[in-house]
Amino acid sequence: MWYVEAERSVAMGKRGRPKSDVTKERIVTIRMSDAEYHALKEYSDKHQQTITETIKTGVDLLYKTRL
Numbered sequence: 858m859w860y861v862e863a864e865r866s867v868a869m870g871k872r873g874r875p876k877s878d879v880t881k882e883r884i885v886t887i888r889m890s891d892a893e894y895h896a897l898k899e900y901s902d903k904h905q906q907t908i909t910e911t912i913k914t915g916v917d918l919l920y921k922t923r924l
Contacts, residue, residue, distance in 0.1 A: 889897070901911040 897908060897911060901908050904911070906914070
């Protein structure tokens, strides 16, 4: 069945994630045991953070206390 849709004068907006001022192109992977992962996941959930946010916070704390 064929049909014709009426023309629309509404402009389509851009799709996808908005661009950030700071591009994050580096990816870091680590290996950990199940126990380490579950402890990290539990901490992240308890503090309502993603695992990435938790790890970044930990790295920032290391920089502040060890440098």
